[in-house]
Amino acid sequence: MLTFTKEVRGNVLVLSLKGNLDAITVPELKPEIDNIVSERKTAVVVDLSGLTLIDSSGVGAIVSLFKRVRALSGDVKVAGVTAQPKEIFRLLRLDRAFDIHPTIEEAVAKFPR
Amino acid sequence: MAILVATEGPEAGGRYPLETICIIGRSSRCDVRVSDPTVSRQHCRIVREGEQFIIEDLGSGNGTFVNENLVVRHTLRAQDEIRIARSKFRFEEKQRRGFSELGHIVTVVDQGPMGGEVPIKDRIDAAQNPLLTREVRATHTRDALVQAYERLRTVYAVAATIGTILDQDELLREILGHMLSVFRQADRGVIMSVDKKTGELVPRTVRRKQGEAEPGEILISRTIVNEVLEKKRAVIFGGDEETSSMLTQGGSASYRRRTPTRLRAAKKLDPEVVGEPSFVPTPEPSSPHWRSHVTGASMYSMMSAPLLVRGEVLGVIHITSADLATPFERADLDLLVGIATQAAIALQNAEMHAELLVRERLKRDVELAKEIQRRFLPHTPPPMPGWQFAAEYVPAMAIGGDFYDFIPLGPTRIGILIGDVSGKGVSAALLMARITSEFRILAATESEPRVIMAKANASLASAGYEGLFVTACYVVLDTQARTMTLCNAGHLPPLVRRARPAGLPRPAAPHIAAARPAPVIERLDNACLALGVLDSPSFEQETHTLGQGDVVLMMTDGVVEATNAAGAQLGFEPVQVALAEAQGGAEAALNRVVEGVRTFVGAAPQYDDLTAVCFGLDGGGKRKDNTQPFSVLPE
Numbered sequence: 104m105l106t107f108t109k110e111v112r113g114n115v116l117v118l119s120l121k122g123n124l125d126a127i128t129v130p131e132l133k134p135e136i137d138n139i140v141s142e143r144k145t146a147v148v149v150d151l152s153g154l155t156l157i158d159s160s161g162v163g164a165i166v167s168l169f170k171r172v173r174a175l176s177g178d179v180k181v182a183g184v185t186a187q188p189k190e191i192f193r194l195l196r197l198d199r200a201f202d203i204h205p206t207i208e209e210a211v212a213k214f215p216r
Numbered sequence: 217m218a219i220l221v222a223t224e225g226p227e228a229g230g231r232y233p234l235e236t237i238c239i240i241g242r243s244s245r246c247d248v249r250v251s252d253p254t255v256s257r258q259h260c261r262i263v264r265e266g267e268q269f270i271i272e273d274l275g276s277g278n279g280t281f282v283n284e285n286l287v288v289r290h291t292l293r294a295q296d297e298i299r300i301a302r303s304k305f306r307f308e309e310k311q312r313r314g315f316s317e318l319g320h321i322v323t324v325v326d327q328g329p330m331g332g333e334v335p336i337k338d339r340i341d342a343a344q345n346p347l348l349t350r351e352v353r354a355t356h357t358r359d360a361l362v363q364a365y366e367r368l369r370t371v372y373a374v375a376a377t378i379g380t381i382l383d384q385d386e387l388l389r390e391i392l393g394h395m396l397s398v399f400r401q402a403d404r405g406v407i408m409s410v411d412k413k414t415g416e417l418v419p420r421t422v423r424r425k426q427g428e429a430e431p432g433e434i435l436i437s438r439t440i441v442n443e444v445l446e447k448k449r450a451v452i453f454g455g456d457e458e459t460s461s462m463l464t465q466g467g468s469a470s471y472r473r474r475t476p477t478r479l480r481a482a483k484k485l486d487p488e489v490v491g492e493p494s495f496v497p498t499p500e501p502s503s504p505h506w507r508s509h510v511t512g513a514s515m516y517s518m519m520s521a522p523l524l525v526r527g528e529v530l531g532v533i534h535i536t537s538a539d540l541a542t543p544f545e546r547a548d549l550d551l552l553v554g555i556a557t558q559a560a561i562a563l564q565n566a567e568m569h570a571e572l573l574v575r576e577r578l579k580r581d582v583e584l585a586k587e588i589q590r591r592f593l594p595h596t597p598p599p600m601p602g603w604q605f606a607a608e609y610v611p612a613m614a615i616g617g618d619f620y621d622f623i624p625l626g627p628t629r630i631g632i633l634i635g636d637v638s639g640k641g642v643s644a645a646l647l648m649a650r651i652t653s654e655f656r657i658l659a660a661t662e663s664e665p666r667v668i669m670a671k672a673n674a675s676l677a678s679a680g681y682e683g684l685f686v687t688a689c690y691v692v693l694d695t696q697a698r699t700m701t702l703c704n705a706g707h708l709p710p711l712v713r714r715a716r717p718a719g720l721p722r723p724a725a726p727h728i729a730a731a732r733p734a735p736v737i738e739r740l741d742n743a744c745l746a747l748g749v750l751d752s753p754s755f756e757q758e759t760h761t762l763g764q765g766d767v768v769l770m771m772t773d774g775v776v777e778a779t780n781a782a783g784a785q786l787g788f789e790p791v792q793v794a795l796a797e798a799q800g801g802a803e804a805a806l807n808r809v810v811e812g813v814r815t816f817v818g819a820a821p822q823y824d825d826l827t828a829v830c831f832g833l834d835g836g837g838k839r840k841d842n843t844q845p846f847s848v849l850p851e
Contacts, residue, residue, distance in 0.1 A: 159638035166749050167683035195706035195746040
C-alpha cells in the first residue's frame with residue numbers, strides 16, 4: 104500500500120511517500136515521476152518519513168527520479184528516511200549519491216531561493 | 217500491420233513485415249540478417265505482445281538503440297528509428313484504430329439522415345434461439361416445416377465447419393462467407409467485434425458477395441447499436457419504399473451535417489440520442505458502391521444480430537441486400553440468430569485459444585531468460601591447489617537478477633564476483649547477462665578492483681537503464697600472497713571466518729585442539745555506492761590477508777532476507793553463527809549456511825534468488841580434492 108502527496112514550497116516540489124514502495128506499488132508512482140520530469144521540476148524533495156518499507160524496485164524508482172531530474176540540471180534531495188528504508192539506503196551507500204536531510208524543512212532550505 | 221524498413225547499412229532498402237517474433241542479427245538463422253561483423257549473432261528481437269511491438273536487446277555486444285537511446289526493452293512507436301551498429305531501421309505501423317488491415321473504420325452517428333421514424337421492420341430477442349424455441353404447430357404447412365428443417369440443417373452445417381477454426385480472422389471470414397451464401401439476396405456483410413478494453417466496435421471482416429469490399433468508413437446509428445449491443449436483439453430494417461426514400465432523400469449532404477462520434481462504450485450511450493433512426497453502411501465518397509445506397513435510388517434491406525455468448529455481446533454481424541424483390545423476413549432473422557449463436561461460441565473458443573498461446577509464449581520467454589542466466593554463471597570451479605571454492609545459486613520462480621562469477625586472471629590470481637541487478641523480469645535478466653560479460657572483459661584488461669568497478673559503473677550509468685541499478689562485490693584473490701583485494705559497490709558485506717583472530721600469534725602446536733581459539737567472524741562493512749546511480753562516484757578498495765582455515769562468504773540478499781512462512785526474515789546473525797559453527801573449509805561452510813537458510817524458510821515460497829559464494833584456504837589438515845567440478849546449478 105502506497106500513498107503519495109505533492110506539495111509546493113516556494114520553488115521546491117515536495118513529494119511525500121507513505122507506506123510501502125516495492126515492486127507492487129512502483130507502477131503507481133511511475134506516472135507521477137513522469138509528470139515531475141515532463142513538468143521540468145528541477146528542485147524536488149522526496150519525503151520518506153512515512154515510508155515503512157522499500158525494496159530494490161522502490162529504490163530503482165527513486166534513483167530513476169534522481170537521474171532524470173539531474174539530467175534537467177536539477178537536484179533531488181531526500182528527507183526523513185527512517186527504519187528499513189534507512190538500512191537499505193545505508194547498505195547501498197545511497198547517502199553518497201543523495202543529499203539526505205532529517206526533515207523536509209532542512210531539505211527545502213538547501214535549495215537556492 | 218507493422219513493418220521494419222532498413223534505411224541505412226548493408227541491408228538498406230529492405231522491408232520486413234513483423235509477425236509475432238522477429239530476430240535481428242548476423243546469424244543466417246535470423247529473420248532479419250545484417251552482414252556486419254559489429255552486429256551480434258543474435259542482436260535483438262522484436263516481439264508482438266497484443267497490439268504492441270516490443271524490441272528487446274539479446275545481450276548484444278554493441279547495444280540496441282531506439283532514437284539513439286540505448287534500450288534493453290522498449291515498446292516501439294510508429295516511426296521509431298532502430299540502430300544496431302551502423303545499420304538503421306525504421307519501425308512503421310499503420311494506425312490500428314478500427315481495423316487498419318481492412319482500412320475500415322466504424323463510426324457511430326448520433327442522428328439519422330432525416331431524423332425520422334425508426335425504420336426497424338422486425339426485431340427478435342437474440343438470447344432466445346428462435347430456431348429451437350419457436351413452436352412448430354400442426355397447422356404449419358408442409359413447406360413451412362421443410363423450411364424450418366432446412367434452416368436447422370444450415371445452422372448445423374455452418375457450426376460444423378467453423379467449429380474447428382482457431383484463427384479468429386479466418387473464422388470470421390468463414391462465418392461471413394457462409395452468411396452471404398445462405399442468404400441468397402445478401403450482397404454484402406460486415407462482422408464487428410467489441411473491443412474488450414475500449415468498448416469500441418472494430419470491423420473484423422468485410423465482404424461482398426462478388427469481389428473485395430473497398431476500404432471505407434462504416435457508419436452505424438446509435439439506434440442499431442442500442443438494439444443490438446444493449447438490448448441484444450436481432451433486427452431487420454429498411455426494405456420498403458418508405459424507408460428507402462427517406463434514407464435516399466437525405467443524400468450525402470445530410471450525412472455531412474451529422475457529427476460522427478466514435479463509439480466508446482455501448483453502455484455509456486446518451487439516452488437522448490438513442491432512438492434516432494438510420495443505419496448508413498458507408499457514405500464514404502471514395503467508396504462509390506456503398507455510397508450509392510445513400511445517394512442513389514437503389515433500395516435495400518438489412519439485418520443485424522449480436523454475437524452473443526452467455527449474455528455477453530462479443531460483436532455484431534450485419535448483412536445487407538440490394539434486392540428488394542426479396543427483402544429479409546422473420547424467417548431469415550431466425551436463421552441469422554441461429555448462425556450467429558454458433559458463430560459466437562466459435563469466436564469465443566478462438567479468443568481463448570489465442571490467449572492461451574500468448575500465455576504459453578510468455579512462459580517460454582521466462583524459461584528462455586532463465587536459460588540465458590544459467591549460461592552466464594560458471595559451471596566449474598577454478599582449480600587452485602590448496603584453495604577451495606564453492607557456490608550456491610537457487611533461482612526464484614520469477615526471474616531475478618543475481619549473478620556470480622569466478623574469473624581466472626593467471627596461475628595465482630582469480631577474480632571473484634557476486635552481485636544483484638535490481639528489479640525482476642526479462643530486463644533484469646538481460647542486464648545481468650550484460651554486466652557479467654562486462655566484468656569478464658574489464659577483469660582481463662584492468663587489475664585494480666576499484667578501477668574495474670568505476671568502469672563498470674560508467675558503462676551502466678551511461679546506458680540509461682531506467683530505474684535499474686546493480687550491487688556488486690568484486691574480489692581479486694592472490695593465492696600466492698594469500699591476500700584478497702575487494703571493492704564493494706552497495707552489496708551486502710562479505711563475512712570472513714577467521715580460524716584465528718587477527719593479531720594472535722600462530723599457535724606453536726596447532727595439532728593440540730585445545731590450543732585453538734573459537735573462530736571469529738569479521739564483517740567487511742566498507743562499501744561504495746551501488747553501480748548505475750551516479751556517473752562517476754569514487755570507488756575504494758581494501759586488502760585483507762587470509763590465513764590457513766580462513767573462509768570468506770559473499771552472498772546476495774536472498775540469503776539474509778530469506779522469509780519463512782510466518783513472514784520473518786533470517787537476518788545476518790544466524791548466517792554468522794552458521795559460518796562460525798561450520799567445520800571444515802569453504803564447501804562445508806557454504807553447505808552449513810545454505811542448510812540453515814533451508815531449515816529457516818521451510819515450505820515457504822522463495823521470492824528472491826539466493827546466491828552465495830564461499831572460498832578459503834584449506835584448513836591444513838586433511839587436504840580436500842578440489843579438482844572435481846562442483847554442482848551449483850539446478851538441473
